[in-house]
Amino acid sequence: MPLRLLRFALSKEHKEPRFFRERPELKDKYDAVIIGGGGHGLACAYYLARDHGITNVAVLEQGYIGGGNTGRNTTIVRSNYLTPEGVQFYDKSVKLFEELSEDLDINLFYSTRGHFTLAHNESSLRTMRWRAEVNKHYGIDSEVVDRQAVHEACPPLDLECGGQNPVMGALYHAPGSVVRHDAVAWGYGRGADERGVEIHQKTAVTDIKVEAGKVRGVQTNRGFIHTDTVISMVAGFTPRITSMVGIDTPIEIHPLQACVTEPMKPWLDSIIVSGSLHVYVSQSSRGELVMGASLDPATLHSTRSTLGFVEHLSDYMLDLFPFLSGIKVMRQWAGMADMTPDFAPIMGTTDIEGFYLDAGWGTWGFKATPVSGKTMAASVAAGRNDPLIEPFRLSRFADFQLVGERGAASIGH
Amino acid sequence: MKLLNCPHLGARPENEFTYGGEVRVQPDPDTSSDAQWADYVFNRQGRPGTHHEWWYHNPTGIWFIAERDTITDRFLRIELASPERLKEAGHG
Numbered sequence: 001m002p003l004r005l006l007r008f009a010l011s012k013e014h015k016e017p018r019f020f021r022e023r024p025e026l027k028d029k030y031d032a033v034i035i036g037g038g039g040h041g042l043a044c045a046y047y048l049a050r051d052h053g054i055t056n057v058a059v060l061e062q063g064y065i066g067g068g069n070t071g072r073n074t075t076i077v078r079s080n081y082l083t084p085e086g087v088q089f090y091d092k093s094v095k096l097f098e099e100l101s102e103d104l105d106i107n108l109f110y111s112t113r114g115h116f117t118l119a120h121n122e123s124s125l126r127t128m129r130w131r132a133e134v135n136k137h138y139g140i141d142s143e144v145v146d147r148q149a150v151h152e153a154c155p156p157l158d159l160e161c162g163g164q165n166p167v168m169g170a171l172y173h174a175p176g177s178v179v180r181h182d183a184v185a186w187g188y189g190r191g192a193d194e195r196g197v198e199i200h201q202k203t204a205v206t207d208i209k210v211e212a213g214k215v216r217g218v219q220t221n222r223g224f225i226h227t228d229t230v231i232s233m234v235a236g237f238t239p240r241i242t243s244m245v246g247i248d249t250p251i252e253i254h255p256l257q258a259c260v261t262e263p264m265k266p267w268l269d270s271i272i273v274s275g276s277l278h279v280y281v282s283q284s285s286r287g288e289l290v291m292g293a294s295l296d297p298a299t300l301h302s303t304r305s306t307l308g309f310v311e312h313l314s315d316y317m318l319d320l321f322p323f324l325s326g327i328k329v330m331r332q333w334a335g336m337a338d339m340t341p342d343f344a345p346i347m348g349t350t351d352i353e354g355f356y357l358d359a360g361w362g363t364w365g366f367k368a369t370p371v372s373g374k375t376m377a378a379s380v381a382a383g384r385n386d387p388l389i390e391p392f393r394l395s396r397f398a399d400f401q402l403v404g405e406r407g408a409a410s411i412g413h
Numbered sequence: 414m415k416l417l418n419c420p421h422l423g424a425r426p427e428n429e430f431t432y433g434g435e436v437r438v439q440p441d442p443d444t445s446s447d448a449q450w451a452d453y454v455f456n457r458q459g460r461p462g463t464h465h466e467w468w469y470h471n472p473t474g475i476w477f478i479a480e481r482d483t484i485t486d487r488f489l490r491i492e493l494a495s496p497e498r499l500k501e502a503g504h505g
Contacts, residue, residue, distance in 0.1 A: 239459030250455040252435075253483075298432035301461035301484045308415075308428070341455055397455040398448055 019186045020065075020193035023200055029226040030058045030198075032380060033218055035205050035241060036234040037061025038070040039181070039366065040358055042188035042199070043373020044231060044380075049195035051374070052381035057197045059189075060220060062204035062237075066185030069235045072303075072335035073366040074258050074280060074292045075181045076271055078115050080135050080142045080173040082127075082408035085391040086344060087138045089371060092388065094175055096370035104187035108179050109285055115176020116150055118274040120165040127407045128171035135173075145172045153270050161319040165276060176271050178282050178290075184369055208244040208355070215245075215354035231356040231380060233372075236301070236336025238359040245352050249359070250397055251338045255296040256363050257309040259332035261324075263287030275409070277316040288330065291317065295337060295363065305332040337362045344403035347376065347392040348385035356380055357394060363409060419477070419491050422470060433467025436478055436502045463489060465502035478502050 032048065034041045037059045048054040061067075077097050079090035101108045119125040128144050135142030147159050147167050159167045189199055200222075207219040208230060217226045232241045236253050268283040278294040293313045296306075310329055318325055339362045340346060346360035358376050361368070375386040385393060391403050415427040435457055440449050458464065461484045468477045468491070478498050480490040492498050 240461070243460045248452065248456040249459060250457055251459045252457050253459060253461075298466070298481075298486075299435075299459075299464070299483050300486055302486065304486075306415075338459075398451045400447075400451065 019190045020199045023198045026058065026200060026203070026220070026222050026225060027198070031056040031227070032229040032231065033057070033225060033227045034059045034231045034233060035218070036068070036232065036237070037065040037185075037189070037199060037201065038068050038233065038235065039066065039185045039188065039369035040070075040235075040361070040372050040376075041231075041233040042185055042192055043369050044233060044358070044376045045192035045197040045199075045373075046188045046195070047374045047377035048380065049192055049197050052377060054381060055196035057192075058225065059192070059197060059199045060203045060205055060218070061199070061201050064201050065189050065199065066182050069335040069337070069361070069365060070185045070369070071182055072258065072333055073181060074282070074290050075178045075284075075366065076115070076176065076280065076282065077179055077367040078173050078176040079140055080115070080117075080131055080171060080176075080408065081405060082131050082134060083344070083403050083405055084134060084138065085403050086405050086408065087134055087140060089388055089392075090367060091138060091140055092374075093368050093371035094177075096374065097177065097179060097367075100184070100187070100370060104191050106183055106187040106190070108183045108187065110177055110179045111285065112175060112177045113269055113271050113282060114153065115173040115271040116145075116153065116273065117171040117173075118150065118167050118272065118276070119169050119171070120161065120167060120274065120276040122168070124276060125169055128169070131171055131408060141174045143172055145170050154268065154272060156267060156323060157272065157320055158322055161277070162322070164319065178271065178284070180285075181366060188369075188373065205241065205244075208241070210245050210352055210355070213351070213353055215352060228354045229356070229380060230354060231358060231376060233358040233376070235338050235359065235361050235365060238338045238357075242357070242359075245350075245355055247350055247352065247355075247357075247394070249346065249394065250341050251346070251360055252299050253301050253336050254298070254339050255300050255302060255304070255334040256292065256337040257296065257305050257332060257334045258290065258292040259305075259310060259313065259329050260284070260288040260290050262328045262330050264289070264327065272320070274316070274320065277319060279313065279316045279320065281317065289324075289327075295339070296334075301336060303334045303336060305334045339363075341397075342402040343405040343409050345372070345392050346394050347372065347389040348379050348394070349383075350394055360392075364405075417488060419470075421475070421477075421491070421493060422473065425470070429471055431469045431471060433469050433476070436465040436467060436499065438499070467494070
């Protein structure tokens with residue numbers, strides 16, 4: 001037993017340092033207020049403090065940190081997107097993730113697995129060749145492989161898929177990884193706290209005060225805060241925040257469900273995705289299969305999960321892996337995904353001075369945690385959009401300049 | 414299985430229905446500005462509440478306009494799609 005544990009056993013006071021300080025009072029004024037204490041919000045606070053010296057910052061979280069979509073995703077990190085804008089953005093995120101355990105001094109269990117997106121028909125293969133060429137152009141390790149390569153990487157996978165949807169090949173992305181998502185939030189939270197940022201849990205924003213097109217402050221359930229800068233990083237709650245400042249967006253909320261099986265001995269070391277079968281699956285370091293499927297078809301502001309979801313997912317999982325028929329599903333849950341029409345995020349400045357939006361994270365937000373924090377912090381510090389996020393600005397819809405990323409989404413659609 | 418209690422068809426399994434999105438009233442393409450058109454094409458009422466929505470019943474091919482609470486997922490009103498109903502439901 002480590003001595004550290006023994007010390008706790010003998011001590012009446014548990015002095016193990018907390019990840020961040022409990023702040024009893026809200027201050028009257030902050031230089032910046034971040035709404036949402038998930039990965040994105042805490043990462044933004046961390047980079048504001050570390051890279052730009054802006055430390056008089058409050059992160060307001062209505063629940064507890066990392067309790068929203070940061071803790072509800074299937075933890076996959078990859079950069080094999082379809083558009084040049086998306087590929088460069090997510091590539092930066094993967095690079096930040098690879099260094100993040102050391103940067104934050106916390107073991108994130110960052111585990112590079114290799115990521116297979118299966119093709120079951122010619123049109124999927126065609127999109128994959130397209131993706132691979134865009135990826136390679138930007139230096140991303142990404143290639144189309146044949147079904148034999150899939151078999152060698154994952155022998156238990158039934159390449160015939162029960163005869164209905166035989167695997168014809170796959171897009172292989174070697175840097176594809178999984179990472180412990182809670183620790184990403186904790187690590188960023190601790191790093192931000194150490195640099196003076198205040199993290200306030202159970203603090204809900206009820207209104208945002210705007211005067212003459214400028215942000216003046218936020219009303220919370222614990223009182224009013226004066227500030228000229230508000231950054232909304234609330235994923236599925238985005239429409240409630242944007243309606244406080246009167247901004248219209250294309251965002252609609254759909255539940256995205258996921259589940260895990262009981263733990264098994266390790267047998268799956270790669271990440272397997274099939275858009276046609278509405279499945280993505282990896283095996284966690286605890287041995288559970290972490291599985292996701294497709295969005296619920298109708299909008300819903302709820303994190304309820306359904307039997308129908310598990311039935312459909314199991315159906316397709318058994319096409320891929322028939323030997324799992326005796327394995328039990330242990331837990332299921334849902335997150336509220338803030339979907340955009342082009343499957344790309346909405347980031348940066350808005351028509352309201354001092355109001356910044358980091359939203360539209362739909363089903364692709366977790367993997368962007370480091371880069372969104374870094375680029376949003378840079379945009380806030382400079383007062384204009386970082387070049388990397390300029391294509392994702394809210395005004396792209398009014399300009400009819402969409403970033404069509406739908407073909408690179410893992411979720412079924 | 415979740416049942417949808419439709420006043421026109423009776424109680425039917427919810428998976429017989431397909432969600433068709435929010436009811437929007439199309440502005441006149443000849444007179445609307447680019448901004449109005451972009452607003453119509455892209456922007457949606459994303460916040461929770463009672464939404465007016467298109468729902469399609471696959472077996473019968475009937476389109477409905479429904480009012481649904483998007484927090485509780487309860488249908489409050491289901492009507493056949495008609496020009497009058499469309500006008501009433503439209504926010505535009």
